[in-house]
Amino acid sequence: MIMAKEELKIGEISKPRFEFRTFGQDFDEAAHLMARLSMPVPEKVWERESAEIYIMSRANDLNNMKIRDGKMDIKTFVTEVDGLEQWNPLMKGEFPLPVATLSDDVFPAFQVEAPEFTQESYTLDEFLDMIRAHPDLQAVKVHKQRFGFMVNNTICEVAHVLINGAEVVSINSESTEIEDIKKTMEEVGLVGVENINYLQAIKRVIGWIEKDLAN
Secondary structure (H helix, E strand, O other): OOOOOOOOOOOOOOOOOEEEEEEEOOOHHHHHHHHHHOOOOOHHHOOEEEEEEEEEEOOOOOEEEEEEOOEEEEEEEEEEEOOEEEEEEEEEEEOOEEHHHHHHHHHHHHOOOOOOOOOOEEOHHHHHHHHHHOOOEEEEEEEEEEEEEEEOOEEEEEEEEEEOOEEEEEEEEEEOOHHHHHHHHHHHOOOOOOOOOHHHHHHHHOOOOOOOOOO
């Protein structure tokens, strides 16, 4: 029996997807092709803006933590297939966060030793104070302006991103179906371009990794 492929709906949650993403300065041609090839998408994803805070850890490249609208979201790396990465949700939380969550989930995700806790829960500002005081952690401001598309049943976006004020461009394609992503990459001219996730891109921009972006 042949199983039908899942039809992805942009802006909605599905089973864990594989993703190609990269960062650089110029993806104008790929972005143009992505827009031309896209099927119609819901108006709510035409253009979205968000202000987020990513928490970087020198010891961690496996858990992606960001804060948006007072809520914490952690995703963890699962596997890589044909250069495409799969990430799964690890934790979601809302400030103030209880000490148990910080000690059992958050700081282990950073893969660093937790500080000494002196109260039962911590607001966002108190949490960020702990991050700033830790020698191996850094809070990075990330502003995103994202434009959504759908190509070959893969969820795509072109994003203009400010990382602590440094402007870069990101482009991606994600799906539960690896072959659909590969087809999209070929059609928009991204074959051979390095797959760079947000963790790696931010570390390169802030100087924690001595490596350039894709272009």
